[in-house]
Amino acid sequence: MDRSAESLLSGLHEVARSPLEEAFTIPPAIYSSPEIHALEARRIFATDWLCPGLAADIPNPGDYITYTINDQPIFVIRGKDGGIRSFSNVCLHRMMTLVEGSGNCGRITCPYHGWTYDTEGRVIGAGHMGHRDPEFDKKGYRLPELRTEIWHGWIYVTLNQDATPVSKLLAELDPQVARYGLGDYVSVARQDHVWKTNWKLLTENFMEGYHLPVAHKATVGAWMPIDSVGFPEKVYDAFTWQTFTKEENAKYGRAHPNNTRLEGEWRYTTVMPTVFPSHMYVLAPDHMWYLSLRPKGVDEVHVRFGLALAPEVNEALGDTRPQWLAGVIAFFDKVNAEDKFVVEGIAVGSRAPLAKPGPLSWLEREVHDFARYLDRRLNGPATGLIREAAE
Ligand code: FES
Ligand SMILES: [Fe+2]
Structure with a gap:
């Protein structure tokens, strides 16, 4: 490994070990380094569940x-x-x-x-x-x-024969997800796209709600009271999440009257888990949408986007289903376009000679969780498949 990649890894480590109140973003060149990309292939994508x-x-x-x-x-x-x-x-x-x-x-x-x-x-x-x-x-x-x-209805795969079973790895995420009954949600859309950004920039973008009222002011940003955002007390190895609520004017994100699974505030609360490295979803009482990312070189990413509906929402649609689905898919296409605009913008910015790490808001707690995950995988001991000759 050359000196510049080594210095990026030591910069990553410095960020990861700082408390959130003092945390910055990771070194910008980490998003475009071919050596880091090769290391991620071995230590992240050949190792973890996807x-x-x-x-x-x-x-x-x-x-x-x-x-x-x-x-x-x-x-x-x-x-x-x-x-x-x-x-x-x-x-x-x-x-x-x-x-x-x-x-x-x-x-x-x-x-x-x-x-x-x-x-x-x-x-x-x-x-x-x-x-x-x-x-x-x-x-x-x-x-x-x-x-x-x-x-909970998700398919996970890995090349790593030694990987910890998903049920064990995500055991402490289970209570956050179980109440929604995701396994019964009805899949209504799945699309594959390629965006011009590094996969980590899109992962970070999806995890933080700070940009919602601004970058998504025309769509989901309008319905989300930012003070309602909550995070887990602990830092976990394989995942992180946040919760937030949806206001009464929200078009999507609140329980259907026929939903008998959720009670009290959970009827308008959404949980947004990220399963490292690159699976993240918005699990709402009425719908769920997700991204699953795979790097395509350093500056492009394969984006798999999918949408599913809570069963009672799907059942209640009746004859209006085709029209309603076209509307909801168009809505999320618009949300995705808003994200594409910013993550392609920051990919350009991250290559600028004058770009520097920036300070994080409390709302970017999960971006910091992600830096800590990257540090564990890229600077930590090799495990599983990656105990190979290549190291
Ligand atoms: S039959 Fe598959 S490669 Fe020949
Ligand atoms: Fe977004």
């Missing part, structure tokens, strides 16, 4: 979605037995990508030479292989399977 979407995105046997972990394409599929599994999306014959996007298939057929796989990754067909000696036995071929866990 979220390709909701189990509700693949409700039927054969439904699949695709994703990537660094250079590893994967697909997540619901099997004939109803179980959700993830596999390397790379053919065992000559490495063709097997499936793209999302869809449904009873079996997976490679578009190159037609090898076929069942929903549990086993080769079930491979033509013209009869000449081999010893005899070709397709039973010996199965796609590498990734660890996959479902937590």
Whole structure:
């Protein structure tokens, strides 16, 4: 590692160990350093749990979605037995990508030479292989399977065989999420975009409410009393969150009258968890929207955006559903456009020779939590997959 990357890591460490009242943002060049990017690939994205979407995105046997972990394409599929599994999306014959996007298939057929796989990754067909000696036995071929866990309706995957199980890792987040019944929310949209920013800038942006009344004044910013923002007392290794309430004039974010799960202030309280490194969501009594990020080099990010509705909201829509959904999706498209504008702006700013770390507000507590997470992963001991020769 060269001297400039070492000095960025020591600058990160300095920020991480300072108390919030004295904290600044992390060194600007950390967002554009190729060495830091390579280190993140090993120590963060090959190590921690990542979220390709909701189990509700693949409700039927054969439904699949695709994703990537660094250079590893994967697909997540619901099997004939109803179980959700993830596999390397790379053919065992000559490495063709097997499936793209999302869809449904009873079996997976490679578009190159037609090898076929069942929903549990086993080769079930491979033509013209009869000449081999010893005899070709397709039973010996199965796609590498990734660890996959479902937590409150979320799918999490990891390449790390040693990763702590999600249920244990997120145990202290559970009480924040459980009351909403997220596992029953109905998935209504999922989109993939590429934005011109570093993934960390977008993660930080999503976590803090400081920008809401300004950058989102035309949308969600208008309904959020900033004094209602609350944070956990502790600092956790794998996640952080904040809560806030929605005022009565809020178009979205308050419980539907038919919601019998939530009581008192929880009927208008939203929780916003971030599961490190890059899965963050706004979980409201009536809807949930999320981002799942993957770096695309240092200056671009793959953004997966999704939206789901509380079941009673979805049921009450009746015939108005198509129109209502078009309206809510257009609304969140607008919120996303507001965020895209600022996170692409700060990506440019972070490369400016005169850019310097800035002081954090109390509302940016989670930005500081994120710096501490980055410090643990990038400066801390290597774990899991990354105990490899590359280190
Ligand atoms: S690469 Fe898939 S069948 Fe040849
Ligand atoms: Fe935002």
